[in-house]
Amino acid sequence: MSSPNLSERLQAVRKRRGLTQKDLATQSGVSLSLIRKLEQGEREDTRLETLRRLAKALGVSTSALIVRPDVAEGTSLDWTPVRDALLQRDGVRSDETPSVWGVLEAVEMAEPLFTDNRYRELGALLPTLLRDADALGSAGRRVRSRVLHLAALLMISTRQFDAAEIALRRAQDDAPGRLEEAAIVNTRCWLLMRLGDLSGTLSLAAREADEIEPRLSRATPEELAAWGGLMLRVSTAASRNNEPGESEDALRFAQAAAVILRNEWAPPSDPLRTFGPIAVATRRVENYMIEDRPDRVLALSERIPKAGFRARASSRNRHRLDVAKASAQLKRYTDAFEVLQEIRAISPEWILNQRMARDILGKIVAKRRILTPEMRDMADFIRLEY
Template sequence: MHDESSAGDQLRYLRRSRGLTQESLAERAGLRPGVVKKIEGGGNARIETYHALARALDVRTSRLFESGPPHRDRRGDEDNLVLMPLRQAIAPAVGAAGPLATCGTVEPDPDLAQMRRTSDALADSYHRDEYATVAEVLPPLIHSAHLAVRHFDGGADRTEALRLRGRVLQMAGRYLVQVRAYDLAQTALRHAVEDAATSGDQAGVAAAVYQQGWLLIRQGRLDEAEQVSVVTADDAEPRISRASRAALGAWGKLLVHASSAAARNNRPNEAREMLRLARTAGVALGGATAVDNGSWGRFDWRTVAYQAIENQMVAQRPTRALALAARMPPLPKGQTFGRRHLLDVAQAHAMLRQSDDALGILASLRSETPEWLRHQRLAADVFRDARRARRRALSREQRALGEFLGAQ
């Protein structure tokens, strides 16, 4: 017998991740409008009904009876069984002979090249917002990385195994911060920094520290977030005249993050100084963009400009933020770089009681990048602020947007 409540939860997750209302999914599946609402409320359905819904969602029918990634509204990870495979991989039980997960394990010799390809493919999946794939592939990949480090006891292979494990753990930390599993993210990122430092992977250190900084901000540890970013940026500071794009990008991202932490910590002078230094990295890149999807992501002059606008919002200056945003070129269609900036713009409109503009941006983001948007707490806050600022009732589409964001 199927666990109907789990099927209902999974159906709701899949529907929202595709930006569908209950009514639109039922129509796409050829079912009565109330069927989806019934199942999501814990009701029973025939297997043929589940099949029709799975077909409409373009997933296996069995997917409706599996646990999905943790829901956006879950605030902690202590009782989140969905994260159990990741928890076992990142923080396995340890006995006298070592981590339980690898004790007595008989495995073929690690294939570092295959691990590297899998890691690169998973980084691409993350940047496409394919969080279900990330959650599914990360645990066995981390397990393989642990085995590789244990297998190679020296030389270039061990160094590469450590580098790869650091990259994989950094990716796990990034994902876990996104879904707000902060304690487990901290464990992953701490080990990622250690592996990257041991293997001499400076970009890996920068990436893990950058993600750790976001985690610290979310925990309210603003002094530490600023300090760890500044210290690491000092260590990573390149010689501008001969620096590679990767070196400039890693340095610039750390400085931008230090500015973000300083702004939130009510240190505007320090925030401006960090942006001034980051702007140096952006200018040195010219019109190019530094990219490392498996590490710190993307950096160019726009990264600095977006952070300057965000800092204005932190300082509660929405008019100034919109004036700066108006100078920015429009984002290309389908471009995810800059979508966090659009949330700042939407928030500025909501603060100025320009609710139609704010809701319009949210609707556009939902259309273009729904899976990312549903994990953004700021999006729900903007929706609530825009709704309070309205004198007119919400339209049907706007009500559906609020339901999607969990902000009703």
């Protein structure tokens, strides 16, 4: 028998709790009309944020209600060449023999394209980079794993989730060491999170963190960053899954590792991800946003330095989106729109792939009788339907 869908799950749990649809709407803050549509099966694409509110009101984990989506909406970019290269089926061959050092230099050149969210440029380079890495054979395992991990990060960022899974599987097969494996697992957790698999994310991140947990007094910076990064993943997944106690415990462990490191640091095993006090602080902001505490989001964000997001612009952008969302919830619509403009100016390709940005702008637009030219331009740019 197939597992029950969202409408059946929601209705069954609500009835077991002795609640009417109106009771659930009152306790969750979700509109009665939306709850009716969910239970009648008219809506299956509900935001994770909405499901978490319903789960909290019903006293269950979000995973008890969630329906894992199929491959989510994609991007207008053509990723076929990258997919073909990942599957080693593009048939393109070169008379030139790549060297390990040459491919390593190429990937080191390509990585800043990802950290700066220049996805089109990176997508154009990746097919060749992947083919060259494959041509290295057994001697190129380390650099090939790094190239495949980079490809996976790009595929997740652009919502090409099936291609990301292929890249991650191959990257892990070639991972040269335990910390490199942990970095790939951390990215796999991000993939599971974006697919809505909160239980899977929690289980995988916690298990991996337990396996590599260092003795803090003797740990190297690389060990601290790898373990602390996984703790942050546990914290966010637990927060989204309506498990605040586990979320706070994981964040406290991550904070302990960050205090020892003192500054943001990108480990050699995971050069595209920094870990340190700022990473912990921005994750706490994200958790506050998940918990519907916009006042705390804005208060804490004021204490986070604007500099320090050295490795990934997306980390800064994600934090700023939380600030924009909190501002919109507190009816500071001008502030929220200014943050969206700031992100667009810095990372236009990144914001195009953020449903959260469209949601925030949609809320701003709904509260305006007349849109400014800048708002119309932003709505057109991020493809807001209004």
